Amino acid sequence: MVSVDETQITPRKTTQIAKEDIQLWAIANKALKGLPSVESVTASIDNLEEKYELGKMLYYDPRLSVNGEQSCNSCHDLSTFGVDNLSTSPGAIKGKMGDRNSPTVLNAVLHDSQFWDGRAKTLEEQAKGPILNPVEMAIPHEDLLIDRLKEVEDYVKRFRSAFPEESNPITYDNVANAIAAFESTLLTPSRFDDFMDRDFTALNDQEKRGLTVFLDANCQSCHDGAALGGMQYRKFGEINDFWTVNNKIGRDKGMVTLTDNPGDLYKFKVPSLRNIEKTYPYFHDGSIWDLETSIHVMAKSQLNLDMSDEEIEDLVAFLKTLTGEVPERAMTVPELP
Structure with a gap:
């Protein structure tokens, strides 16, 4: 755990704050950010x-x-x-x-x-x-x-x-x-943004465990920034061939078809995790329909991790805190001329 000067962190809500929450926030804040304002x-x-x-x-x-x-x-x-x-x-x-x-x-x-x-x-x-x-x-x-x-x-x-x-x-x-x-x-601001704004009550215990799993597994090495993704280009299957992990996923060659650079084989832009609960099916070809399976594929192919059922369950709980609110004004279908 990183060392944190608790006097430099002012919680947005003044209820009693556990040191573990401050530590978790501090680690998350190194790679992840809350949404900026419109x-x-x-x-x-x-x-x-x-x-x-x-x-x-x-x-x-x-x-x-x-x-x-x-x-x-x-x-x-x-x-x-x-x-x-x-x-x-x-x-x-x-x-x-x-x-x-x-x-x-x-x-x-x-x-x-x-x-x-x-x-x-x-x-x-x-x-x-x-x-x-x-x-x-x-x-x-x-x-x-x-x-x-x-x-x-x-x-x-x-x-x-x-x-x-x-x-x-x-x-x-x-x-x-x-x-x-x-x-x-x-x-689409979400409860995760409340947590990043130092409202440590915004996430429950399971969701905090899921964020801990996310950070300990180093998921933020790809899914970083305010969008938790969208900022990097990474090879799908950096450690293990994704197709051997789950053969439902298509062998799209990725960016190499655009760049003609052999190093870009199976490389894609890292997708954002915001609203990931709602934006199924997953991956470049929409071949996987549930979060649990997609987490297993990513953990094994990108990080060489075999996550336990409990870790995946907690991670799913955290990912659901990234589900935000779509601006109501934008969803109101206009009267077309």
Whole structure:
């Protein structure tokens, strides 16, 4: 255990605090962080309110797909924690399915990059990808979408309001910019954040044991930061071949297909653990449907650990404290023009 000067830690609640709780908080605080405020995350966005409303409308609008049936929310449903709870998602072209699990958009603004292979560095880049992807929303070229939006009087007004300094504000870049502004607000504070804010009563004894298991196993070496993930790229199966641990998991080659670097074989962006209780199924191909099995796979393949049933049960209890609250305003489906 690290040595902690208890006089330098002021609990948010003034009930009697156990030394073990302070020690646990101090160790957790080295690698893990509570969520920042929406205000701090969005401070650099001009005309945030106008961009938020425009971005929200675009996020829910099926006009962004070639068949007029798929929206961003189809695969990243905010009512189900930003996912569709499918292994892979159907696209706008009948019979075509994506080849990787759709990750949640919640807290994605805190990630170093987007997509399983990190090919988009920002939310804006990510927003552009699915719209033109032939397996996803399948718009054949940017101009088709822009022409659609220019035909809608409400969009003409909203783009002008969101981007007042531009003479031609309805552009593909601004579509992505507005969607990213909306997504930047999708933070989900949880009881874990209360604990990190020094409310040591926010977690019960089992949940604290689970956090201890998490830290003792060194899970934070990958799942770090405010999102508990999203900041690193790691090989799936660093110690033991994941497929021999559980042969249901597909042998997607990972980032190597993008970089052509042999060192990137089976390497993926580390997913966030926030809301992990709700964002099943798990892994890049959505092949595992329960937390217990996924923990066993990760412990064995990444850390060479055989966790006991009790350790896994406690760890699951801790992970459930990362389930937060989706902003109610974001989940209210807008009236589309």
